[in-house]
Amino acid sequence: MAALTIHDICCSYNGKPVLDGLSLQVESNEIMCLLGASGCGKTTLLKAVAGLLPVSRGEIAINGQPVNANGRAVVPEERNIGMIFQDYALFPHLNVAQNVAFGLQSKESNKALIHKRVEEVLDLVNLAGLGDRYPHQLSGGQQQRVAIARALICKPQLMLLDEPFSNIDTQVRMRLIGEIRALLKEQGISAIFVTHSKEEAFAFSDKLALFREGHIEQVGRPQTLYQQPQTPFVADFLGQSNYVPARVHDHHTLVTPMGPIVSELAIEAAPGSEGQLLLRPRQIQLSEAEQGNGRVLEQQFLGAHTRCLVECQGLVLEVSVNEPLPAVSQVQVSITPHALTFFPDHAERQREVA
Known part of the structure; x- marks a missing residue:
């Protein structure tokens, strides 16, 4: 009962x-x-x-x-x-x-x-x-x-x-x-x-x-x-959100400016659908690389982690890392394998959280 x-x-x-x-x-x-x-x-x-x-x-x-x-x-x-x-x-x-x-x-x-x-x-x-x-x-x-x-x-x-x-x-x-x-x-x-x-x-x-x-x-x-x-709305209220333009290639792959990203679970949207991929700061990985696809713009040490702003393929992403990186360094930006969250363009975007 x-x-x-x-x-x-x-x-x-x-x-x-x-x-x-x-x-x-x-x-x-x-x-x-x-x-x-x-x-x-x-x-x-x-x-x-x-x-x-x-x-x-x-x-x-x-x-x-x-x-x-x-x-x-x-x-x-x-x-x-x-x-x-x-x-x-x-x-x-x-x-x-x-x-x-x-x-x-x-x-x-x-x-x-x-x-x-x-x-x-x-x-x-x-x-x-x-x-x-x-x-x-x-x-x-x-x-x-x-x-x-x-x-x-x-x-x-x-x-x-x-x-x-x-x-x-x-x-x-x-x-x-x-x-x-x-x-x-x-x-x-x-x-x-x-x-x-x-x-x-x-x-x-x-x-x-x-x-x-x-x-x-x-x-x-x-x-x-x-x-x-x-x-x-739920995504933004509960934590920091990065939104990356994306198109559904098939039920497990999104095509983005960062390249194709594979989901661990099926994406509930028809192939060809366009929208936004949600990425949390901890779902993005950075590694130092001279020919990397990203560049560190800003860092902020917060004790338990370091907040980084990274430019990658024209996108500015907020990333959470354990240790600070060298200032203005080139990095390789990759996505931690997980079940991707994809919002089609017709989904409402309400990002003002009181």
Whole structure:
């Protein structure tokens, strides 16, 4: 049974449609990321699932139980959903244990059981022994762990996370992402995670739904969307893109200004079709060669890799290499064998990413 099923829902703000006929499914113990620019509808969907925003049409079911259907909406507190927000939303006058216990106190009167459960979830989020501290005595990462413990204490069926890592510095953020992901998997909790950061989306999610103006452009595994985008919008949003003019020679070969390039998988376009070949910076290889077909124009050392701009057959390509090359050097440009992504000329090219 799917943890969450969203079918053909519509939501509006002040009479203006934000989501129109959107459908999505989250499997049991799956982490689904909603990724997109500000105002694309991802947070609207999260609020609709939580019951914080009315749905004008469509159905939402959690673990097979409808919470929005036929004009009936289950109130948020009866949906058994945990929520984690960007600003943590901790009570400054309550200590850590009191903050964590807050949600359970309205459902459970046994103080000993509440205390036991608070200790359990604090241990889960690596805050054992810190129950007496107040929010202002904690780091940003620790405050977020308190918010996570508070969301876990009622044993939710589904966890909703609204940009929970945006206020945490980069080093702590990636470690916390790994910890929370492992925790959700260990507890068997499905989750929906909203972000505008592709790095967070890649690191945290099992599946990724890329939003664009109220609809889902593509959904699937993060690697699939990055390596096999269905549209130029998806390609450009998820990473640096090089576009090379190309013509389909046969179902495995493209003819380009750089010469013929062979695909590891069949190209889904008719022979003779013209369009653009997508090449990621890591899909292009450079090797020093006095009579090479390319020339290094510019380099930028970025720590883990070096960004190179290379001119090849009238094209300027961005390439990612491990080690810097000699300045203004001749190089041989070749393509790493992979399944080529080809966009026919009639495909829409939307390359402005907010």
